[in-house]
Amino acid sequence: MASVLAAVMTAPHQPVELREFQEPDLPPGGALLRTAMSEVCGTDVHLWHGRLSGVPYPIIPGHVTTGTLEKARGRVTDVEGQPLQEGDRLAFFDVHRTCGHCLACTAHRTPTRCAARRVYGITDSANDGLFGGWAQKVYLEPGVIMAKLPDRVTFQDYIGGGCGLLTSVHIIERSRVVMGDIVVVQGAGAVGMCAAALARKAGASRVIVIGAPAARLSLARKMGADVTIDIDTTTADERLAHVMALTNGIGADVVIEAAGSPRAFEEGVRFARNGGAYVIAGHYTNTGDSTINAHEHINRKHLDIRGCWGSEAGHFLRGLRILDRYRDDVPFAEIGARTYGLGQINEALKMAESMAIPKALVNPWG
Ligand SMILES: [Zn+2]
Numbered sequence: 001m002a003s004v005l006a007a008v009m010t011a012p013h014q015p016v017e018l019r020e021f022q023e024p025d026l027p028p029g030g031a032l033l034r035t036a037m038s039e040v041c042g043t044d045v046h047l048w049h050g051r052l053s054g055v056p057y058p059i060i061p062g063h064v065t066t067g068t069l070e071k072a073r074g075r076v077t078d079v080e081g082q083p084l085q086e087g088d089r090l091a092f093f094d095v096h097r098t099c100g101h102c103l104a105c106t107a108h109r110t111p112t113r114c115a116a117r118r119v120y121g122i123t124d125s126a127n128d129g130l131f132g133g134w135a136q137k138v139y140l141e142p143g144v145i146m147a148k149l150p151d152r153v154t155f156q157d158y159i160g161g162g163c164g165l166l167t168s169v170h171i172i173e174r175s176r177v178v179m180g181d182i183v184v185v186q187g188a189g190a191v192g193m194c195a196a197a198l199a200r201k202a203g204a205s206r207v208i209v210i211g212a213p214a215a216r217l218s219l220a221r222k223m224g225a226d227v228t229i230d231i232d233t234t235t236a237d238e239r240l241a242h243v244m245a246l247t248n249g250i251g252a253d254v255v256i257e258a259a260g261s262p263r264a265f266e267e268g269v270r271f272a273r274n275g276g277a278y279v280i281a282g283h284y285t286n287t288g289d290s291t292i293n294a295h296e297h298i299n300r301k302h303l304d305i306r307g308c309w310g311s312e313a314g315h316f317l318r319g320l321r322i323l324d325r326y327r328d329d330v331p332f333a334e335i336g337a338r339t340y341g342l343g344q345i346n347e348a349l350k351m352a353e354s355m356a357i358p359k360a361l362v363n364p365w366g
């Protein structure tokens with residue numbers, strides 16, 4: 001059996017280690033992906049800081065990953081039922097084992113809250129095998145949702161969009177942006193940039209991105225933002241005045257929080273117009289309480305506040321179609337600023353932690 005090199009996060013705050021794994025014996029319907037690229041996303045930094053509960057360390061991080069089908073046992077199809085061949089360029093949906101019959105999956109129709117749901121690179125243990133993308137190969141167990149990359153979509157396009165794109169497809173659905181809306185996005189990370197791009201494509205008449213540093217804001221403008229506001233060089237009062245000036249003193253129709261800060265929420269509810277919507281998508285970990293005034297900021301304002309947790313298979317599939325359709329005018333690939341080999345993973349994590357670049361990519365063969 002061939003051995004496979006993988007980067008393992010043994011515990012929070014510990015250096016990531018390289019380990020050798022054996023290629024798995026595939027069960028019927030199982031497949032092995034030869035990784036081309038994975039990513040370091042904000043969630044991986046949270047995993048490293050030990051800020052997510054219920055993580056079965058040691059883990060092989062890397063939830064959104066792409067590559068080629070190396071082998072499969074028996075007939076393996078994509079989610080639309082088309083057979084997959086060895087050598088096909090694939091993406092797979094990192095969320096698996098969603099049960100389909102619990103309260104969340106059925107009556108509540110919130111499958112992202114299914115307790116059985118597992119996520120590659122986050123809630124799968126390295127003790128169970130190659131369940132993460134920071135590895136030369138990834139085991140795709142039977143039932144994992146797979147799709148061929150559209151011909152025009154490169155590995156770089158897919159992973160540049162990455163989990164921020166999937167999340168943003170869900171965000172736009174939750175936000176119910178309609179043509180002509182004015183949208184404020186708080187945060188200029190991978191999620192904020194993709195949300196700005198998708199809000200633009202969904203018909204927003206003006207997209208305002210608030211974040212930092214300047215290099216990210218400049219990429220946010222290329223992605224589709226009309227106006228960017230640098231959080232490092234402005235006060236909260238100045239930002240509120242700026243948003244109000246851009247909306248004739250009325251406020252934005254939709255505000256999307258992709259910053260992960262309790263202060264962003266306090267600030268963001270003030271940006272929304274009466275009867276507007278506020279979508280919280282950046283609080284993947286508990287960063288503490290926010291203080292807002294229920295009368296002034298929610299009730300009297302008739303504000304609609306919605307959470308947005310994880311993504312579903314439909315977001316994954318639509319993400320691929322969005323890349324296919326818009327890769328030429330939205331530079332998704334540019335979000336993946338720098339690529340690291342497995343031996344440089346700790347450096348990549350530090351880079352992601354410092355937010356110096358929008359996103360670090362992982363090439364496990366590099
Ligand atoms: Zn379920």
Ligand SMILES: [Zn+2]
Nearest residue numbers: 041042043163
């Ligand atoms: Zn992610």
